[in-house]
Amino acid sequence: MNTPLKILHTESSLGWGGQELRILTESLGMMKRGLDLRLLTPREATIFQEAQKRGLPVEAVPIARKNLPGLITLRERIQTLQPDVIITHSSTDSWLTALATRFLANRPALIRLRHISAPVPVNPANRWLYGTASLQVVTTGEGIRERLIRINHIPADQVHSIPTGIDLARFSPGDRQAARVTLGLPAEIPIIGIVATLRSWKGHHDLIDAFARLNHPRALLVIVGDGPREEFLKQRIAALGLSPERVRMTGRQENVPLWLRALDLFVLPSLANEGVPQALIQAMATALPIVSTPIGGIPEMIESGVSGVLVTPGDVPALSAAMGSVLENPSGGRALGMAALEVARARCSTETMLDRMEGVIQEALRRRDRRR
Incomplete structure (x- = not known):
């Protein structure tokens, strides 16, 4: 029997909104498909309690800010968990994860998920984060994808627009x-x-x-x-x-x-x-x-x-x-x-989102294997 693919999500945001809901929806959907899912997030983040309530495995790590203790803890947990893929969501956890995995011998494939349309500053550091450290980038809209390609010069075949899916049985017309x-x-x-x-x-x-x-x-x-x-x-x-x-x-x-x-x-x-x-x-x-x-x-x-x-x-x-x-x-x-x-x-169905995300995960793994 094949070992389930290990997917690790990181989220440094303490707030609550569509970004956090997408992480939970996607993670729980992938769990139902047989993947091994886990979330790393600060204990004080709202998503920590929400993940627990929904049955998503979650661990508290001090990654609300970019600092050395958070970097060290994150690196230790990644070395212990040995995920195949890490999907990052906010700026802080994306930078910490990229740095924490930079020199690991068995480095996981990194996917950067960009939820918002605020422009990514054009500089060498972001070029490295999005274009080199992250093997695939996922945006929630085509306009965000196009800007990353046109302005930030991220290769087009590395960036994918995948809108958030929703449960169309739950959200439907009614009385x-x-x-x-x-x-x-x-x-x-x-x-x-x-x-x-x-x-x-x-x-x-x-x-x-x-x-x-x-x-x-x-x-x-x-x-x-x-x-x-x-x-x-x-x-x-x-x-x-x-x-x-x-x-x-x-x-x-x-x-x-x-x-x-x-x-x-x-x-x-x-x-x-x-x-x-x-x-x-x-x-x-x-x-x-x-x-x-x-x-x-x-x-x-x-x-x-x-x-x-x-x-x-x-x-x-x-x-x-x-x-x-x-x-x-x-x-x-x-x-x-x-x-x-x-x-x-x-x-915008959940299943469409999950199908497309699985394709991105498989492509990230292929790129990781080619780099080794």
Whole structure:
């Protein structure tokens, strides 16, 4: 019987969002396919507890910062675990892993997964990290891939765009009124929603400002998620005189599909850093009309006027007008939602993501073997 392939993920980020969810989804999916998976991350990282809850083997290592203790510990664990492949996710763990494995005799194949669209600085150090130390690079959007090839000069056959996959059985159209009853939401009013970590670049503040301008006095805005901007957003809501009957901040929610099914319109007014946001794909799979911005990989999923509406980032009047236009044309909104659903089903299943990632893993192993 063949020994299962050993895959090690590293994640230095302490936060929680689409990046961390992808790591868990991908890892658990690969475990079901018979691979040996493990995650190394700081004990204080949210993903540490979430991995434990989901049954993913996880170990605590001090890699939240680039320092010598973290480097030494990481090197020791890699030598002990002897993984075939290491997949890195954030800057800190990617650098520490590349350095920790640099002079190992039985060096694992490194894969760098780039989740966000922020440009990678062009310098010799990043050229080494992405082009030499990492045998394969995976991005969450085609635009990120193209920039790494064109600007950072990473060989095209070494970089792959693989959008995050979602469980299309879990995220699917459903009974809107039943969802509202379950969640205690009003039955007969327009409900606009966003599901995203409360970070500055997600554009929550623009959404709140646009909602305040909206000519729908009975509409409700639902903000699902938590994060560092929570107090700022609460202050903004209060300053605009929006009551709890108009804007509801729910905090982080486990049953995201139910919240999405309760909505009439999903809005993600991102300003920067996006790959292909998971929440966007989830909303598409729920057949929701979507208003968003052409940031990162979003326009790869949403064709404006066909499968959603895209507005200029930071343009609050345009955002408000787009939201109002969708709400005032329910049949047009349904058409946008059905077109988005078809895109999600065709391109964004978990199985598609896993199939493509397995191909990248096998190519990384072939390149490692050729280097030995």
